[in-house]
Amino acid sequence: xxxxxxxRLPQWAGTLAVKAAxxxxxxxxxxxxxxxxxxxxxxxxxxxxxxxxxxxxRLTDATQAYEAGDSLLPGAAVDPExxxxxxxxxxxxxxxxxxxxxxxxxxxxxxxxxxxxxRALAVEVDYAQQARTIEGLDRAILWSSGLAIGxxxxxxxxxxxxxxRRLHATARVARRISAGDLDARVDxxxxxxxxxxxxEVAAVAxxxxxxxxxxxxxxxxxxxxxxxxxxxxxxxxxxxxxxAELLPPGRPTELVRDRVAALRTLTxxxxxxxxxxxxxxxxxxxxxxxxxxxxxxxxGSGTVTEVRVVRDARVETDRRRLERVLGNLVANGHxxxxxxxVLTVDGPVVTVRDHGDGYPEYLVAHGPQRFRTEGGAKGHxxxxxxxxxxxxxxGARLEFANAPDGGxxxRLTLPLAxxxxxTGQD
Numbered sequence: 001x002x003x004x005x006x007x008r009l010p011q012w013a014g015t016l017a018v019k020a021a022x023x024x025x026x027x028x029x030x031x032x033x034x035x036x037x038x039x040x041x042x043x044x045x046x047x048x049x050x051x052x053x054x055x056x057x058r059l060t061d062a063t064q065a066y067e068a069g070d071s072l073l074p075g076a077a078v079d080p081e082x083x084x085x086x087x088x089x090x091x092x093x094x095x096x097x098x099x100x101x102x103x104x105x106x107x108x109x110x111x112x113x114x115x116x117x118x119r120a121l122a123v124e125v126d127y128a129q130q131a132r133t134i135e136g137l138d139r140a141i142l143w144s145s146g147l148a149i150g151x152x153x154x155x156x157x158x159x160x161x162x163x164x165r166r167l168h169a170t171a172r173v174a175r176r177i178s179a180g181d182l183d184a185r186v187d188x189x190x191x192x193x194x195x196x197x198x199x200e201v202a203a204v205a206x207x208x209x210x211x212x213x214x215x216x217x218x219x220x221x222x223x224x225x226x227x228x229x230x231x232x233x234x235x236x237x238x239x240x241x242x243x244a245e246l247l248p249p250g251r252p253t254e255l256v257r258d259r260v261a262a263l264r265t266l267t268x269x270x271x272x273x274x275x276x277x278x279x280x281x282x283x284x285x286x287x288x289x290x291x292x293x294x295x296x297x298x299x300g301s302g303t304v305t306e307v308r309v310v311r312d313a314r315v316e317t318d319r320r321r322l323e324r325v326l327g328n329l330v331a332n333g334h335x336x337x338x339x340x341x342v343l344t345v346d347g348p349v350v351t352v353r354d355h356g357d358g359y360p361e362y363l364v365a366h367g368p369q370r371f372r373t374e375g376g377a378k379g380h381x382x383x384x385x386x387x388x389x390x391x392x393x394x395g396a397r398l399e400f401a402n403a404p405d406g407g408x409x410x411r412l413t414l415p416l417a418x419x420x421x422x423t424g425q426d
Contacts, residue, residue: 020160021153028152032145036138043137047130048109052098055111058123059096063113066121076123078115083122087112091120100127107131166201174208182216185209233267266382283318283393290315290414291345297326298343303334310346315414321390322414325398326350328387329410337408348414358402367400 062076072078079088082103087110090097096113103124112122169186176184188205237260244260247253291309298305300323315322326343329352333341337354344351362369368384384400387410391398397413 021157024153024156028149032149036141036145039141040138044134047134051109051125051127051130055098055109055123055125059111059113062121062123078121079119080122083110083112088120092118163201170205170208177212182212185212237264237267285316285318287314287316288319294326294343294345297323301327301330303330305330306340306342308342308344310344312345313347313416315348315416317394317414321394325387325390328383332383348416350412352410353403353407355407359400359408364400364402
């Protein structure tokens with residue numbers, strides 16, 4: 001049996017498309033912020049520099065006029081109102097400087113220098129136009145960055161989504177192959193169209209398709225070999241059985257007949273497995289009372305098996321195949337476990353439990369494997385393999401576990417028969 005667990009990403013991991021979109025957004029934002037800062041700093045420095053040069057030039061003219069005793073130009077004054085305190089202090093210490101500050105609600109470029117008596121000679125230059133230019137530039141940077149990020153995210157998401165869809169398609173095909181569908185293929189369109197560039201996803205798709213083809217070929221060869229061997233053995237075994245029946249009574253004759261019967265059973269099991277492997281088995285469904293069917297199976301097995309019907313149910317199933325499954329489970333419990341062996345019917349669920357050492361770890365983890373036994377057990381591992389294959393044909397689920405208080409536990413869950421119109425069925 002191939003026990004499959006579909007691998008799912010945890011919710012916090014996200015998908016490849018989400019991760020790529022987040023990465024693109026972060027990188028675009030970082031790049032836009034860096035370019036915006038560089039442009040803002042460059043333009044601001046240039047604008048402030050021009051305003052500073054103009055203010056210092058006017059301060060020079062005002063200083064010359066002040067020293068010559070001429071009237072000061074408009075915008076120049078000694079200790080004018082609104083002169084920043086830090087600039088006033090700088091001028092009082094005999095140094096010149098410039099500073100941008102608000103005056104009457106408008107940005108101004110101030111330039112100040114020393115005057116007599118520890119006072120400050122200052123010039124005010126209107127800085128409103130330059131401030132509006134910088135604000136407009138900042139808005140343009142933000143809008144253009146937003147548009148660029150949006151366009152980049154859309155293009156990147158489209159490209160990543162295409163790759164993600166191809167990866168998801170490849171993963172779905174891989175899961176189908178793991179589930180036993182060896183005809184599944186990716187058939188990536190890029191592989192067929194040689195004019196398109198071949199990428200890593202196409203290489204993975206080709207590798208997966210090649211692996212599936214090789215695996216299918218090997219499995220088909222093994223199935224044909226098993227079926228051919230079993231068919232070829234039937235004829236000589238029939239003759240050997242007939243010859244054994246002609247032997248005189250005695251212990252040697254009983255041993256020969258026992259071994260011939262075991263070999264015939266093994267051959268029939270191999271033929272049944274080969275038919276199950278090919279998937280050509282067809283269901284002959286009918287409605288059956290599960291409790292009565294279970295009791296009939298136990299009577300036919302010739303074993304001392306307790307039948308417990310907790311809750312009977314009508315199931316739609318193939319009687320012959322279901323009897324084969326339950327018969328194999330009961331026989332396995334007596335052959336490899338210890339009594340008491342109990343068959344319990346609880347609605348559409350049938351459990352068969354023995355009180356032996358339980359199933360081997362590999363069987364619980366991976367299901368029964370043909371011709372594999374452990375712990376010195378006798379047999380070929382075919383009984384449970386057939387039971388699992390027949391349960392799949394029935395559309396039922398067969399699970400193997402070990403009971404907490406010891407013993408092997410096989411649980412078969414069958415589909416319920418549809419309730420007649422106008423009635424309800426729990």
